[in-house]
Each structure stands twice: as structure tokens, then as C-alpha cells.
Amino acid sequence: MHLTALQNENTPLYAATSIIMEESSNYEKQARKRSKTTLLKQLPIDRLMDLKVDFAFKQLFGNEKNKEIMIVFLNAILQKTGRNPIKDITFLNIEAGGEFVDDKQSRLDLLVTTEDKEQIHVEIQFTNKYDMVKRSIYYWAGVYRSPLRKSMSYKELQTVISINILNFNLFNDTEKFHTTYHLYEDEEKFKLTDVMEFHFIEMTKLIKAWKEGKLDPWNDVLARWLLMLGMIDRRNEQIYEDIFHELEEIAMKDESLKKAFGSWEELSMSPEEYFAYESRLKRIFDEEAAQREAELRLREAEKKAVERGLEEGREEGRKEGRAEGREEGRKEGRKEGKKEGKREGRIEGREKGREEGQFEEKLNTAKRLLEADMDIEFIRNVTGLPAEQIMELR
Structure with a gap:
């Protein structure tokens, strides 16, 4: 029937057959595209929470049921300094005393301890309203000395790693979005100790690198996780759909990333959680x-x-x-x-x-x-x- 409709006195049979085969091939491609599994099942992209807001970040990564996601994320960051991969973590109490009188909002975002007794403090800042370097050192010192009790030896104090994820530019001396810091001897540059380590991740520089085609999330695990954090930008009302489609392809082979998107969508669908998130963003x-x-x-x-x-x-x-x-x-x-x-x-x-x-x-x-x-x-x-x-x- 279709063959007859396509043919006329000037159309050879083989040409009509070729058109049918081409249309059939296109149909199969479209069918495969429609049947392809997507990351988001029920929500549009623009309904997702901005994970650079501390509330959303803590609800996703600081959740016991998402422990595996947190471990993968931390390993992606710490691989840069050559530390052994983390196999397990324990979430610690993140409430901390105020820095000043009446300061009730001073608290750690995320604090975990590894199976090697290393403590990792993750701080995410949406606004540049503090002296972030001194703030990070201050929190590091508190976490480092907190386990010390009477009759304990200083040798019992363990490594503390501070990770700061910033929604703004902090260092003007470099275009790198991920910088790390330790204590070194001034001239010969050998490391004084391994108990102190600082990471600063500047999300604005990350997005700039993405736009300039300098990131390869297929082969760089950290890049794909940070792009996930940068995909939704509520401050500038920007949704990076190109990042989403790239991560959507990668997630077909990366189960941790796929699970993270699922938990992210579930979190964003909760009316109570979304209300708390919007209240925090408004504040x-x-x-x-x-x-x-x-x-x-x-x-x-x-x-x-x-x-x-x-x-x-x-x-x-x-x-x-x-x-x-x-x-x-x-x-x-x-x-x-x-x-x-x-x-x-x-x-x-x-x-x-x-x-x-x-x-x-x-x-x-x-x-x-x-x-x-x-x-x-x-x-x-x-x-x-x-x-x-x-x-x-x-």
C-alpha cells in the first residue's frame, strides 16, 4: 500500500524501496531514542534543587542511605592528593558551637570519619560573606583538637581534611577550579605533616572550564560529579541542559551517578524538603x-x-x-x-x-x-x- 503511494510513472521500484528502507531506519532510531531510559522519571530539570545550597547538599550527600554516593564523591576529590581510596565512612555530629556570642548559625556542613580514622570536613558556601581561608583553618583546628582528652597523647590526633566547595571565585592567582594545600618547608618544599590538608573547589571556574571545552567528564570522575553540582544555578536562573544530557549518557555506565540523580529527584519531589530548601535559599x-x-x-x-x-x-x-x-x-x-x-x-x-x-x-x-x-x-x-x-x- 505504501509502496504504491510512493510510486508514479517516474519513480523506479528500487527508488521506492530505498525510501521505505530509509524511513524504516529513521523510525527504528526514533523508537530506540524514545525507549531509552532517562535519569529523571517524574520531574523536569528545572524543578531540581540547586545542590550548591547547603541544605540540599547535606540532604543528598549527608544521608546515611546515600553513603556510597558520598564515598565515591570524596574519593574523586581526594585522588588528586594520592590518598588511599575510602571504603567506608561514619557520619559525625555536625553541630558546632558558635564562633561568637549569640552566633547560633555556626555549624559544620558535613563531617565524616573514615575506616582509617581520618576526619573529613566538607563545607559548601553559596555566598562569599566570610574570609573563607581563615574560616576553613578555624574549623579545621576545631575538628583536629576536638578528640583530644585528658591523658591522651598528641600522637593520637588524626588527619583532618577540609573540603570547601564555593559558589564564587576565591583565588585570583589561578584559573584552576580545584586547588589543594599542605604545610611545606619554604625552600626545599618537603611536607611538614600529613595531618593537615585543604581543598578549595571554585564552581564558577568549573563552569567556565566546561564552556571552554576543557573538561572531560567521561574520563574524569571528579569533573562529572562537580558538573552535577553546577548543573542548576539558582542565583543566575540558569539550567545547563547540555551538562544534563552529557551526564545522562555517562550515567548509563556509572551506577553511582545514576543513583545520585535518582536520590536528587526524590529529594526535590518531597514537598516538605522543597519548602525547607526554598526557605533556606530565600534566607x-x-x-x-x-x-x-x-x-x-x-x-x-x-x-x-x-x-x-x-x-x-x-x-x-x-x-x-x-x-x-x-x-x-x-x-x-x-x-x-x-x-x-x-x-x-x-x-x-x-x-x-x-x-x-x-x-x-x-x-x-x-x-x-x-x-x-x-x-x-x-x-x-x-x-x-x-x-x-x-x-x-x-
Whole structure:
């Protein structure tokens, strides 16, 4: 029937047969494509949580049922420094004491111990609001010394590895998205100890490398896992479907990656978990907006203080110039008095106005942030006021 429809007096039989075979071949390809298993069974890509948000990351990787995923992920990171592959981990209590008075939000993201008694601390930061290097060292020190008890030997302290996954650029000295750090002798560069190791992973540099075609997730296990973290970008409202399709192909041969996508989809489908995730994301964006507004207010206050100081200085200069001019003579007095008066007036007026204006605006900013129930440390970072003064304001 189809053959007859295709043929006419100008169409040879073999040509019609060729068309039928070609259409049949295309149909089979389309059928195979439709029947191919996809990673996401029920959710569209844009409904997935952004795993760079600490809540989503901890719910996926810090879950006991996903222990195997966490082990594969950690091994992909630690292979760079030549450490032995991890075979098993135990999740530890991640609650930590506050760094400062009233700081209840200071806590570790993920902390595990391996079968070799090494402790691995994983921290994921969506916003660049801390001194990440010093923060990482501070947390490392706390984890390193925490097991030490009375009558214990220092030899019993075990290796602590700190892994920092950052949703921003941190180091301007390199384009590498994964850098590692140890203690070395300054000249001969031999390692002092193996108990301290730091990893910094900058996700923005990773995405840049992907766009430039510098990543090979088929042969680089770490690249495929980090691309999974970078696939959803809620800050820029960006969904990298090209990354998804690449990982979809790889997951057909990588069971761990396939399982991770399944758990990710399941997590994103939970109404309770998704509500908590969106609440956390909103809090992050609100904190960023508050900090940005405070910075803009301080900048505007400084500008106004400078302008006010200059005007006061000019006025004082005019007054002093006129007074000195009357004493020494109109011509010479006006010339010398204006010069001296303006110089002193500008200096004194500028300094006085800037200091008073900046301090007043800092107090006002601190009051507004306290009314917004912000943490003492966050307010201290934004305004530069001492913690004790902020406590008195509160």
C-alpha cells in the first residue's frame, strides 16, 4: 500500500524501496531514542534543587542511605592528593558551637570519619560573606583538637581534611577550579605533616572550564560529579541542559551517578524538603540583599560626609581668611588667610564630618539589622562596629 503511494510513472521500484528502507531506519532510531531510559522519571530539570545550597547538599550527600554516593564523591576529590581510596565512612555530629556570642548559625556542613580514622570536613558556601581561608583553618583546628582528652597523647590526633566547595571565585592567582594545600618547608618544599590538608573547589571556574571545552567528564570522575553540582544555578536562573544530557549518557555506565540523580529527584519531589530548601535559599538571598544595602548606605554616608566636610572647611576658611586679612591688610591678609584657612578648614572639616557621618550611619545600620534579627557577627562584619557596642545597642 505504501509502496504504491510512493510510486508514479517516474519513480523506479528500487527508488521506492530505498525510501521505505530509509524511513524504516529513521523510525527504528526514533523508537530506540524514545525507549531509552532517562535519569529523571517524574520531574523536569528545572524543578531540581540547586545542590550548591547547603541544605540540599547535606540532604543528598549527608544521608546515611546515600553513603556510597558520598564515598565515591570524596574519593574523586581526594585522588588528586594520592590518598588511599575510602571504603567506608561514619557520619559525625555536625553541630558546632558558635564562633561568637549569640552566633547560633555556626555549624559544620558535613563531617565524616573514615575506616582509617581520618576526619573529613566538607563545607559548601553559596555566598562569599566570610574570609573563607581563615574560616576553613578555624574549623579545621576545631575538628583536629576536638578528640583530644585528658591523658591522651598528641600522637593520637588524626588527619583532618577540609573540603570547601564555593559558589564564587576565591583565588585570583589561578584559573584552576580545584586547588589543594599542605604545610611545606619554604625552600626545599618537603611536607611538614600529613595531618593537615585543604581543598578549595571554585564552581564558577568549573563552569567556565566546561564552556571552554576543557573538561572531560567521561574520563574524569571528579569533573562529572562537580558538573552535577553546577548543573542548576539558582542565583543566575540558569539550567545547563547540555551538562544534563552529557551526564545522562555517562550515567548509563556509572551506577553511582545514576543513583545520585535518582536520590536528587526524590529529594526535590518531597514537598516538605522543597519548602525547607526554598526557605533556606530565600534566607541566603535576603542576607545578601541586606549586606548589599548596608554597603551602599555606608558608601553614600561616606560620600555625604566628605561633601559636608568640604563645605564646612570652605566656610571656616572664608571666615579665618577674612579675620586674618583685616589684621594684616586686605590684600595680603585675604591671600594668606584664604590659603591657610582653606587648608586647615578642609582637613579639619573633612575628618570631622567623615568620622561623625560614618559613625552615625553605622549605628543606624546596626539598629536596622538588629531589628531584622540579624546575627551579631553578621552585623559586625557589615558595619565594622565592635561586638560589645552592638550588644549595647541591642
